Amino acid sequence: MNSEPHIMRAFDRDLETVQAMLMKMGSLVEDAIVCAAEALEARDNDLAGRVVRGDAVIDALEEQVNLECARIIALRSPTATDLRTVLTVMKIAAYLERCGDYAKNLAKRSTVLNQTAPIGDSAASVLRMAKLVQQLIRDALDAYIKRDATLAxxxxxxxxxVDQMYNALFREFLTHMMEDPRNITACMHLHFIAKNIERVGDHATGIAEQVIYLVTGTLPAEQRPKGDTTAYDRGA
Amino acid sequence: MNSEPHIMRAFDRDLETVQAMLMKMGSLVEDAIVCAAEALEARDNDLAGRVVRGDAVIDALEEQVNLECARIIALRSPTATDLRTVLTVMKIAAYLERCGDYAKNLAKRSTVLNQTAPIGDSAASVLRMAKLVQQLIRDALDAYIKRDATLAxxxxxxxxxVDQMYNALFREFLTHMMEDPRNITACMHLHFIAKNIERVGDHATGIAEQVIYLVTGTLPAEQRPKGDTTAYDRGA
Structure with missing residues (x-):
């Protein structure tokens, strides 16, 4: 244990402020994704509307993070790891902002889907997928705060x-469309929703890679695992 | 005309270097998008393969831009507009990197579609759309170099x-799928391709907004024009 009084540098105080904003953003994004999926599953247009309107708060927070980071750089002239940390915060904020956009899009599409008959139990699968990516975002941010490359x-x-769940859903939607053309429009929307959640998972991966870079100084050497195989897939 | 000998600041020299990398990236991304669409239209798997492999160069350039920008910030401690410029360069590079990913994805899907019967003249429409976003990216980067908020x-x-072309294609694909279920898989891929090109257009808009922010100091106040109405659309 270090019994020296801890003197906090001005830079560290600034960083704590901006990190608090980032964590607030992360928490809003996590909620938005799962609430949007719940709005779909429960056919709850009010909840969907709240997610859509809430995205403006996430966007405003990203703007604040960027301004604060620029202020820190200008005021404190950080170098080496400090500079890398500030730049990482900006990158993570950009990832989170895009995740918020995906949640908003999901919520919008859910209000359309609520007007049509459900497609099997796909809404429940979408919700499971959303909860999985929520946990990934949470863990990626946790890895950032703890500077934990192993968790990242x-x-x-x-x-x-997440990619495997997406691939399974892709095939399921194809089957529903082929069985009954009246399912096509709903399945197109559901497919977009699944793809957008899969992209949120990719962004969690992107955040995790930023953490690895911050902690170890190098980006992961091996190819990022890629699980969406549908681009090479002629389907059912 | 200023007849004083022009003394270039170290910062400006550094900025020129990194801007040259950015323009190189832009040019590769513009080519990649149109080549990928041409590969689809001409059913040319070799061309598609070159686009897929070429994406690594774009990724490496983004990495270089980021390292160089971090070096400039650490070495020159830029403030005010200089700092904003460097941060803008990093943001634009991130947008371009994602556009490169979309081109790669398009190229991959084209090799799948080349194994199935063409869907009407959709490949030609996709190519037109690709050329349109190519021009948007070019103009957005031009607006950056000239600091031209009007062009942005x-x-x-x-x-x-671009959004209107996407919406038209979305409806076209729905029709083809409903007419003949054997079209469904190909249309799903084509739909993704169209959506990805539409997203490249959104990224050109994102770059343009960065330019407006850099030049005027404020982000455009009015809502960004949003043309993809399909999220609210129950389709045909």
């Missing part, structure tokens, strides 16, 4: 689960 | 054309 590496690996 | 504003407006 684990997030990258776990993203393949 | 125009890019934002023109992105609605």
């Amino acid at each position: 590496t684990e997030v990258r690996q776990r993203d393949t689960e | 504003t125009e890019v934002r407006q023109r992105d609605t054309e």
Whole structure:
């Protein structure tokens, strides 16, 4: 134990402020994704509307993070790891902002889907997928705060689960469309929703890679695991 | 005319270097998008393969831009507009990197589609759309180099054309799928391709907004024009 009085540098105080904003953003994004999926599953247009309107708060927070980071750089002239940290915060904020956009899009599409008959139990699968990516984002941010490259590496690996769920849903939607053309429009929307959640998982991976870079100084050497195989897939 | 000998600041020299990398990236991304669409239209798997492999160069350039920008910040401690410029360069590079990913994805899907029967003249429509976003990216980067907020504003407006083309294609694909279920898989891939090109257009808009922010100091106040109405659309 260090019994010296802890003198906090001005830079560290600034960083704590901006990190608090980042964590607030992360928490809003996590909620938005799962609430949007819940709005779909429960056919709750009010909840969907709240997610859509809430995205403006996430966007405003990203703007604040960027301004604060620029202020820190200008005022404190950080170098080496400090500078890398500030730049990482900006990158993570950009990832989170895009995740918020995906949640908003999901919420919008849910209000359309609520007007049509459900497609099997796909809404429940979407909700499961949303909860999985919520946990990935949470763990990626946790890895950032703890500077934990091991946890970050684990997030990258776990993203393949999300990809597998997406691939399974892709096939399921194809089957529903082929069985009954009246399912086509709903399945197109559901497919977009699944793809957008899969992209949120990719962004969690992106955040995790930023953490690995921050902690180890190098980006992961091996290819990022890629689980969406549908680009090479002629389907059912 | 200023007849004083022009003394270039070290910062400006550094900025020129990194801007040259950015322009190189832009040019590769523009080519990649159109080549990928040409590979689809001409059913040319070799061309598609070159686009897929070429994406690594774009990724490496983004990495270089980021390292160089961090070096400039650490070495020159830029403030005010200089700092904002360096941060803008990093943001633009991130947008371009993602556009490269979309081109790669398009190229991959084209090799799948080359194994199935063409869907009407959709490949030609995709190519037209790709050429439109190519021009948008070019103009957005031009607006950056010239610090031209008017051109940047125009890019934002023109992105609605891309959105309209996407919306038209979305309806076309729905029709093809409903007419013949054997079209469904190909249409799903084509739909993704169209959506990805539409997203490249959104990224051109994102770059344009960065330019407006850099030049005027404020982000465009009015809502970004949003032309993808399909999230609210129950389709045909």
